Amino acid sequence: MNKQDYLYLGCFLNKTASYYKCNPLKADPIRILKDHFEFDEPKGHIEAFNDFCRAALNDHFNWNNGSPGNAAYYGEKLELLIEAAYLIHDKSKKYQLKKRHATAISIQFMPMPLNAAEFNNPLIYFKRFFDYQPLSHWKKTLTALSSACISNFSAAEEVELSDLLESYNRIQKLFYAAWRLLELLEKE
Numbered sequence: 001m002n003k004q005d006y007l008y009l010g011c012f013l014n015k016t017a018s019y020y021k022c023n024p025l026k027a028d029p030i031r032i033l034k035d036h037f038e039f040d041e042p043k044g045h046i047e048a049f050n051d052f053c054r055a056a057l058n059d060h061f062n063w064n065n066g067s068p069g070n071a072a073y074y075g076e077k078l079e080l081l082i083e084a085a086y087l088i089h090d091k092s093k094k095y096q097l098k099k100r101h102a103t104a105i106s107i108q109f110m111p112m113p114l115n116a117a118e119f120n121n122p123l124i125y126f127k128r129f130f131d132y133q134p135l136s137h138w139k140k141t142l143t144a145l146s147s148a149c150i151s152n153f154s155a156a157e158e159v160e161l162s163d164l165l166e167s168y169n170r171i172q173k174l175f176y177a178a179w180r181l182l183e184l185l186e187k188e
Helices: 003-012 014-020 029-036 042-057 068-090 116-120 123-132 135-149 161-187
Strands: none
Touching (some): 003 135, 014 029, 014 068, 029 068, 042 161, 068 135, 116 123, 123 161
């Protein structure tokens, strides 16, 4: 990637730049992930994400978790998660993990959406996530979801329903991949 591509990419990392007050290309994505999971593990985030998506898919205002500002804030936190995942994906060599044999999964993480290869090396999933769609697509989808949460229209009016469903499934998996990456990095 040349210098101009990186400058352009920085525009898509606006939440990281805003929250961490730094050049987003030099931000520490592991710190961002740790901040994201500071208060809950993947199951809790998936419950919140389900509420967020339910509100976004209604064609009338349906946010039931406090003020509409909470929905906007949650959307920003999702953007930060995806930006951190992108930074890790972009510099995956820096985050390479030791090869591992399959390990037992704690019951608290069941059902586990990651396959065995992704569980043992979450970087595989990060690559698949951005191979499916680029960062710009994820940002557009999250903007549509966030806007719909606090308004009287459905996100399905802006984004194809099939794309929303696929994005929903992939973001859910991203929670587990990010959590697992932190867990494995702590062990190394």
